[in-house]
Amino acid sequence: MPFTAPNLDYIINAHNYQKIQDCLSEASDMAMLIVDFQGTPVTEHSRCSAYCSLVRSNPELNNLCRKCDARGGLEAARLSKPYIYRCHMGILDLAVPIVLGGVYAGAIMAGQVVPADEDAQELETIAEGRLSAIDGDFFAELEKQKKLLPVMSRDRVQIIANMLFQINNYMIEEALLKIELNDRLEASGSQDGRAAEGRPAYNSFIIRPALDYIASHYHERITLDEMASRCNISSSYFSKLFNKITGETFANYVNTLRIRKACEYLDQEDIPITTIAFNLGFDDISYFDKVFKKIAGTTPSAYKKN
Incomplete structure (x- = not known):
């Protein structure tokens, strides 16, 4: 059976993780930065220093940086605990492994601090390499920016690494628990049709925050990523679960609700069609006409006339 690597982006909500x-x-x-098992960023870099940005601007040095990230993450996975090391530039970094079902899925990469003198020799330096000549001005700017990096003892770094390890494990376990609970409910055959008012009865507790929000904010701009964040699950998992529970894609679900409301307005009140469209979150009247016809089977003007 072929190996299937765990999809970290499917498990976590990157937006919430970023915050x-x-x-x-x-x-x-x-x-800090979270990467998957291939070293591909899952989040955006937080507080990336001017020093490291400058280092990575050099292709040769950037290649060594990538080797450090890959080696650091794999070493942390091998040890099953945070791994603290010095990169090829002598800067202190650490990797916190993210393990899903016993399989390495990625890592939290942190650091960009200067180790205290008494600790420097005790740390392993990884991804060393022979560099070509570096321009004198470039080297001078590197030295200038390096002096601005925070200095930190190894004990302090270890405390931070342990904190990240515990927080990450808790969040991953919570995310996996939601998915496992959902899968168990599905396997037990608990789906017995839709509840009243078109709400699904089966395992909708996971996406309930999104359903409730949509029900009261359908007239506002609503995105799938925002709703996934509200449910604290990844966007890809939210999309799959939403479709399974409601029987519709996220966009179609929202549009159907809006068109139902539009029909109510057209039935009961003498409001201009353009006003109804704008009040329901449609910025383009032609798009509103298109969506209305697709869902209601006729145009808004024809519906209002009949």
Whole structure:
């Protein structure tokens, strides 16, 4: 049976992780980034230093940076705990493994701090390489930016690494628990049709926050990513689960609700069609006509006339 790597982006909500990562980065005075098992970023870099940005602007140095990230994450996975090391530039970094079902799925990469002198020699340096000559001005700017990096003891870094390890494990376990609980409900055959008012009875507790929000904010701009964040699950998992529970895609569900409301307005009140469209969140009247005809089977003007 072929190996299937766990999809980290399917498990976590990157938007929510980003907000937590940004806060942790500010509190710890460390740069942070979450990558998948291939080293591909899942979140955006938090507090990336000017020094490391400058280092990565050099193709040769950037290649060594990528090797450090890959080696650091794999070493953390091998140890099943945070791995603290020095990169090829002598800067202190750490990797916190993200393991799903016993399989390495990615890592939290953090660091970009200068190790205290008494700790420097104790840390392993990885991805060392022989560099070509570096322009004198470039090297001078590197030295200037390096002096601005925070200095941190190994004990302090270990405390931060342990904190990240515990927080990450808790969040991953919570996300997996939701998915496992949903799968168990599905397997037990608990789906017995739709509840009253068109609401699905089966395992809708996961996406209930999104359903409730849509029901009262259908006239506003609503995106799938925002609703996935509200349910604290990944966008891809939210999309799959939403379609399974409601029987519709997210966009069609929202549009159908809006068109039902439009029909109520057209039935009961003498309101201009353009006003109805704008009040229901449609910025383009021609798009409103198109969606209305697709769902109601006729145009808004024909519906109002009949």
